[in-house]
Amino acid sequence: MTPDERELRRALDERSGEPSPEFRARISSLRQDERSPSRTLSSIALVAAAVLTIATIGVLLVARQALGPVRSGPASATRLTSPTATPFPSPTPTQVFLPQTAQLSAPSTDILWAYFGQGLLFRSTDRGDTWEQRTLPTQNLSPFANVTFVDDQHGWLSTGGSPESECNGEGAGIWQTNDGAATWQQVALVDGSGPSVNGIGLAQCKENLSFVDRTHGFLAAWDANHQPTIYRTSDGGRSWTGSTLPDPPGFKIQAGGFTLRAGLVKGFGSTLLVIATDSQGSDYVFRSIDGGATWTPIAKAAVGADNIALATESRWLQLIASDQSLETLDAGKSWHQYPTDYSQAAPIAPVVSFGDGLVGYATVRGSIQRTVDGGMHWLIIKTPGT
């Protein structure tokens, strides 16, 4: 073994570890609690298929009799452009288990939406004091699905898909609701079965869907070898156009993972801001003043932590810990210490969403805190479903 190989083995050993007895016990109890569902599902699937077949034949026969002869005509160009209303079963209370991924969308001071990675959606109209569960268009969501709302009624959901190696490609479905997530309609689908008709390519992984009003939205895409793309729509998600983020000063994209990933686009009047993070955790802020057609890097975070919170166009926070948090009042040109009572147990940075310049929400692993004074003081609010 060469010294360098020994060094590599040492470095890998140091990252590694043995499972704890508690974890072994947890895995053991998991296996005993849950029976393999495959056989049960097979039986259910057979029965369901039989029932559906009989019901479908019945419905078709009735329809044929009611409508008379079937008329022929051109087939629908594609299902991508023909939105389909979804069935919407009544929401049933479902428990949220912490910790888990949570995503907040705060379109205004009082409205707050919370989406949990296990596939649950909640809405609050009183800053998170009370919550009601809302429906999702499908339960078949990837871990990278995300939601965005512009008020208490209008929102969009990106389902995510199954990523290819190095995120070379990934399908995605985009759904829209206009009635507060009671019903959803699919407005765009990327599945690689043919050329894109909505402007979103199969290439790159899709994430961070965000809308700044009822028609203008953005979807980020990235992979391990190319510049990130930000798709934009101005018709509520039916058609999209992509543009790439340029390399910021001091960073050059290289194949093999040294690329950028863009976050959620935030709108402040005619100015759009988006934060992109490189593979080493450094954050860069990009600005667009032409609706997302071109992006310009304008600042770099004081410390790389993927936790810049954009309160206004020029006032941003980096919540790290109560004595380490930072604030900029000039869009990142200068940073100074910011006194805040924000604290949390988890040793990772929170994701912060401001509804306006004062009211904001921070979440880490499903726990939620609220500020009403721009980030100086924070109050823990109850996570819905817990």
Place this chain on the structure above:
Amino acid sequence: MSDDHAEHLQQARAGDGRAFGDLLAPVLDPAFRLAMTMLNDRTAAEDAVQEAALKAWRKLDRFRSGAELRPWFLAIVANECRTARRGRWWGVLRFADLDRLQRGAVTDRGWAERADLDAALDRLAQHHLLALSLYYHLDLPIEEVARVLGCSPGGARQRVHRALAALRPAMAMEVDV
């Protein structure tokens, strides 16, 4: 495959959780070690292995009789680790790392070199890190590395070489694969 193994597999497929446990026990350690090297975070590694165990339990019908369980399960774990690293939680720098970054200049040259290598592993693309972890940390034979990666042994050897090349700025490797 031993008779015990085949019997456990048959019982597990029939829905016997205890038999599945017996089947999984010998591969739990390498699975956890792989998740730790991939994610460098105990909580995240536990989550990934737990999710992989549930998926393996649900997909057991697809496991081919006569095949080896370890590469099959490690491939599921590797996939869970890829998913975890794509998640938003992963895009953040841990506070402990902030302390390390803010500690200032390093005086010990050896420490600096080790830190360079550790940082290079942190930055290494997932597929490279996976190849190195399987071959150099779990010490799997190249044929088994190939089964986890879903490629030929020659392809696996090439992937390990490429991973070393990607790591080379941090260390001058001279190894036989």
